[in-house]
């Protein structure tokens with residue numbers, strides 16, 4: 001039997017892509033290597049408590065009724081009713097360049113504007129100019145890399161402001177060191193500063209369950225514990241895939257969401273990953289759960305803090321296991337309208353070096369010890385920013401780029417994938433396309449829009 | 464299908480895509496996209512729904528024929544004659 005469309009990878013991009021196909025009564029199967037869908041955006045249990053893995057906040061908040069907003073377009077495309085989702089907005093977030101300057105922003109763009117006017121009055125008119133530019137700019141036309149850093153430096157002439165402006169956008173959506181493509185900058189600027197951040201009222205498990213049951217109700221098929229070992233093709237025409245079990249499934253179209261190099265590695269002969277395309281950014285994240293009667297004086301009304309403690313912000317692979325001098329601190333309970341939780345949670349994310357962690361992982365005891373130390377190093381910086389909380393920790397869990405590599409098979413465990421994106425999803429095959437992380441739309445809404453738009457452009461009109 | 468039935472079919476499909484679509488002041492000779500605030504992604508859905516419901520294969524170069532409600536009727540009439 002030939003399946004019209006096979007989707008490799010059951011992360012958010014794969015699920016969204018498959019829903020698009022199933023919606024029009026076309027047979028589609030998701031092939032996922034793990035026992036559970038979700039990919040980077042998943043969950044795990046410890047002591048019967050559910051912990052989310054890939055969610056601080058979802059970008060691109062939009063009110064009901066704003067039809068052109070990316071979030072509402074996405075929901076319409078997936079035939080999910082906005083009314084059925086309970087979305088909780090962030091309180092406010094902060095860009096904290098400790099010892100230098102700080103800027104608050106929220107889902108009301110006026111707050112960010114007022115902050116800039118108060119703290120960077122000399123460039124406020126330029127900021128208004130930037131907003132106008134971004135408003136009229138079409139970041140979706142295919143164009144070669146343009147340096148956002150250069151554009152902003154020329155516009156503002158204020159390195160501190162440029163670094164502060166770029167810091168959250170890089171942490172939440174850049175696979176590129178110390179710069180961003182202007183298109184990606186514009187997408188992320190709108191997503192974070194103009195639209196804002198939220199999370200669903202339920203857990204990521206509830207969110208995934210909603211998507212999966214919606215998909216399966218349309219007739220879509222999910223196959224878990226199915227690792228694709230090889231892509232079968234003659235020349236640039238794909239005929240099917242071979243699973244790790246040896247089973248062969250034939251297909252008319254193949255959509256891969258596992259990364260461009262990771263996809264090429266399944267070809268015959270397998271593609272090799274050579275420099276500079278192998279340059280990847282790794283991250284380390286720790287989740288802390290604090291005891292109920294916590295005496296810590298953590299900020300109550302801040303959802304996320306993007307911080308930097310050095311003179312110039314460096315968004316690049318560190319020359320140590322991690323770089324705690326900058327990072328993201330998230331309070332997952334700080335969204336308006338969330339049901340109260342017994343214990344408070346804090347998450348911290350920093351840039352990390354894959355190769356050091358990988359080498360160390362050969363010695364499990366040393367690797368575990370280093371994870372513990374890394375969390376201490378991270379906390380030492382965090383506590384100068386949010387106050388002490390170490391004494392209240394009842395649970396902590398750290399993952400490294402090696403964890404990500406292990407769970408998602410992403411090359412070098414790089415959450416944001418290849419620095420070079422393939423915007424039209426075309427990697428040189430007649431009926432194989434890529435979507436998700438390496439297509440270029442990043443994050444939760446981004447990866448889902450990526451799945452939707454590649455199916456719309458490359459598969460639905462032809463099938 | 465009669466012209467009226469085709470009109471209803473198109474509107475029903477649009478309503479299915481966007482349950483907030485407002486047809487009250489719809490001008491059948493003006494582009495649907497502008498009036499209903501639809502984008503190219505929604506537009507593809509009209510084509511795909513026609514295919515799902517009536518097995519119509521509409522080639523990409525014919526999409527402009529679906530611009531207004533009246534042009535939809537003109538274009539679809541011969542195709543849905545026996546439907």
Ligand SMILES: Cc1cc2nc3c(=O)[nH]c(=O)nc-3n(C[C@H](O)[C@H](O)[C@H](O)COP(=O)(O)OP(=O)(O)OC[C@H]3O[C@@H](n4cnc5c(N)ncnc54)[C@H](O)[C@@H]3O)c2cc1C
Nearest residue numbers: 009011012013033039040054056057228436437443444447
């Ligand atoms: C710690 C962390 C925090 C994050 N925080 C946020 C946030 O706050 N907001 C936000 O918007 N985004 C956040 N993200 C990013 C977001 O989760 C990702 O951008 C998004 O989930 C990527 O989805 P994807 O489908 O492109 O990739 P993936 O989720 O990686 O999906 C790929 C899937 O393919 C499977 N696979 C790989 N190889 C094979 C194979 N050979 N055969 C079969 N299956 C295979 C993998 O198991 C995986 O399930 C975060 C990510 C992490 C890790």
